[in-house]
Amino acid sequence: MEEVENETGKVVSTIQSKARLPGFRPGKAPASLIRKQFQGDIRQQVLENLIPRYLQKRVEEEELRVVGRPDITKVKFDPGQPLEFTAEFEVSPEFELKEYTGIEVHYHEPEVTDADVDERLESIRQRKADYINIDPRPLEDGDIAVVSLVTVGGVEGEPVKQDEVMIELGDKDTVAGFTEGLRAAAPGEEREFDVSYPEDYGQEKLAGRTVRFQAHVKGVRKKELPELNDEFAKDLGDYQGLEELKETIRRTIHAERQYEAQQEAKNKLVETLVDAHDFPIPETFVDRQIQNRLEQTLRSLQAEGADLKNLKLDWKKVKETQRDKAVREVKASLLLSKVADRESINATRDEVDREVERIAKQQREPIPAVRIRMEKDGSLGRVASHIQTEKTLNFLFEHSRKVAD
Numbered sequence: 001m002e003e004v005e006n007e008t009g010k011v012v013s014t015i016q017s018k019a020r021l022p023g024f025r026p027g028k029a030p031a032s033l034i035r036k037q038f039q040g041d042i043r044q045q046v047l048e049n050l051i052p053r054y055l056q057k058r059v060e061e062e063e064l065r066v067v068g069r070p071d072i073t074k075v076k077f078d079p080g081q082p083l084e085f086t087a088e089f090e091v092s093p094e095f096e097l098k099e100y101t102g103i104e105v106h107y108h109e110p111e112v113t114d115a116d117v118d119e120r121l122e123s124i125r126q127r128k129a130d131y132i133n134i135d136p137r138p139l140e141d142g143d144i145a146v147v148s149l150v151t152v153g154g155v156e157g158e159p160v161k162q163d164e165v166m167i168e169l170g171d172k173d174t175v176a177g178f179t180e181g182l183r184a185a186a187p188g189e190e191r192e193f194d195v196s197y198p199e200d201y202g203q204e205k206l207a208g209r210t211v212r213f214q215a216h217v218k219g220v221r222k223k224e225l226p227e228l229n230d231e232f233a234k235d236l237g238d239y240q241g242l243e244e245l246k247e248t249i250r251r252t253i254h255a256e257r258q259y260e261a262q263q264e265a266k267n268k269l270v271e272t273l274v275d276a277h278d279f280p281i282p283e284t285f286v287d288r289q290i291q292n293r294l295e296q297t298l299r300s301l302q303a304e305g306a307d308l309k310n311l312k313l314d315w316k317k318v319k320e321t322q323r324d325k326a327v328r329e330v331k332a333s334l335l336l337s338k339v340a341d342r343e344s345i346n347a348t349r350d351e352v353d354r355e356v357e358r359i360a361k362q363q364r365e366p367i368p369a370v371r372i373r374m375e376k377d378g379s380l381g382r383v384a385s386h387i388q389t390e391k392t393l394n395f396l397f398e399h400s401r402k403v404a405d
Contacts, residue, residue, distance in 0.1 A: 003050070011045045047077060055087050095279035097338050101399040103272050107265040108404040110257035112250050120249050124236070125228060131166065131221040136187040141170030144221035145182050152192065154211035164218065175201075185217045204301065266393045269400055270332045281330050289326040290319055333389075340392045347387035355383050 012031050015038050021029045035042065051072060076084040131144055139145050145167045151160040169179045181193025192214050201207040226232050230241035239245045294313075340346070360370040374380040 007046050007050055008042065011042050011049070015041065043077060047075065047083075050083055051075075051085055051087075054083075093279045093281065093334070095277060095334075095338075097335070097342060098276050100273060100335075100339050100396065102401055103269055103396070104401045104403055105265045105268050105272070105397075106404070107261060107400075107402040110254060110261055112253045112257070116253055117246050117249050120253060121228065121246065124249075125225055125232070126223075128226050128232075128236075130224045130226075132224055134220050134222050137220060138184045138186045139169055139182055139217070139220060141179065141183070143169050144223060145169060145185070145217060146219040146221060147182065148216045148218065150214050152212050152214050154194075154209050155205060157205075160205070160211075166221065168223070181213070182215065182217065185215075187217050187219050190214065190216050262397060265400070265402075266397050269396050270336070270393070271328075273335050273396075274328055274331050277331065277335060279331070281327050281334075285330045286323060286326050287319070289330050290322045293322060293326065294318060336389055336392045339396070340388050343392070343395060345388060345391050345395060347384040347391070351387050352380070352384050355387065356380070 012034050016029060016031060016034045017027045019029055019034060019038070020026050021033065055072075072085055072087055074084070074086040146164060147167060148164060149160070149162045167178050167182065168174055169182060171179075175195055175197060177193060177195030181191055181195065185191055192212060194210050194212050196210045197206045197208060199208040226235075228242065233239040233242045233245035236245065239248070298311075356371050356374065357367055359374075360367040363370065371380070374383070
């Protein structure tokens with residue numbers, strides 16, 4: 001009761017110092033008149049000051065971890081009476097962490113064969129090829145067609161257009177429709193043809209679609225490949241010869257495969273951990289995770305050229321389809337955080353600094369400017385959280401029981 005009166009007196013004094021009432025100089029109106037004239041404003045300001053303060057005090061006393069914004073109801077605030085209110089909110093779940101070391105996971109160290117090295121070496125050789133213009137003639141398999149392309153059907157939004165692109169007819173990486181549509185065409189000729197893209201094609205705008213292209217053939221080129229020898233290796237970098245290059249390629253492939261295999265094992269470890277724990281997840285967490293997933297999807301679509309202006313989303317339907325996956329992701333995050341706390345796993349200042357430096361180099365900006373921006377928008381904290389998560393995953397992997405497939 002005393003706290004309410006004290007806070008009311010402070011609010012009255014603040015309003016009194018600024019109020020302009022007829023017959024009184026600024027700040028000289030009596031407090032009794034201020035209380036009567038600004039009764040509604042005083043009540044509202046006192047509530048806004050006291051409710052968060054006492055709610056926070058009670059939360060700290062009971063060591064609650066509040067999730068989201070509390071819903072304040074049943075407010076009773078009458079003159080001469082104590083302030084009463086009801087606060088409803090979700091709290092981060094408390095749960096007992098079960099055994100998290102010694103979890104069985106399928107994993108074996110990757111192998112790299114000579115054939116793997118030769119394939120990667122050939123890929124490098126192909127990228128170093130020269131493309132030589134040849135006299136105009138009808139295109140055949142093995143030729144490089146120089147064409148301009150524009151879509152005339154089969155895609156949504158703006159047409160896909162390229163003024164000059166090289167297409168190798170008959171190559172395994174060339175979508176078959178281009179080879180079939182351009183075969184026997186001569187420079188100066190225009191053609192229209194359909195191209196059916198596979199479902200897993202890299203550009204989502206084209207994946208799984210049959211697209212009609214208009215193509216103008218500009219020229220014919222032949223690919224000339226460099227000879228695989230010591231000189232080739234030396235031209236690529238600081239290598240003594242071809243054998244040293246091959247050994248570097250072998251180590252690179254092994255590192256790539258090891259990373260992929262370990263990531264897969266870590267994902268399985270997390271799935272096992274989630275399956276072993278059953279505890280309720282606050283809907284606020286679930287909604288936030290679904291929102292994050294949705295925003296990532298929309299950014300990806302926008303980056304690929306999708307027109308999102310007229311996109312209408314049914315949040316209820318989105319939530320229904322994404323909820324189960326979001327719940328598991330939130331549980332995984334809470335579990336990893338609990339393991340990190342138990343094992344005192346944290347991101348060090350040096351680790352965060354190195355990541356900020358990497359981002360600054362990538363964006364070609366001064367490191368201090370990037371750090372200040374990241375501190376302001378909260379991304380610095382997310383970087384530290386990501387590092388902590390990766391270190392926790394490494395801990396789980398190192399302390400798991402690996403079983404060969």
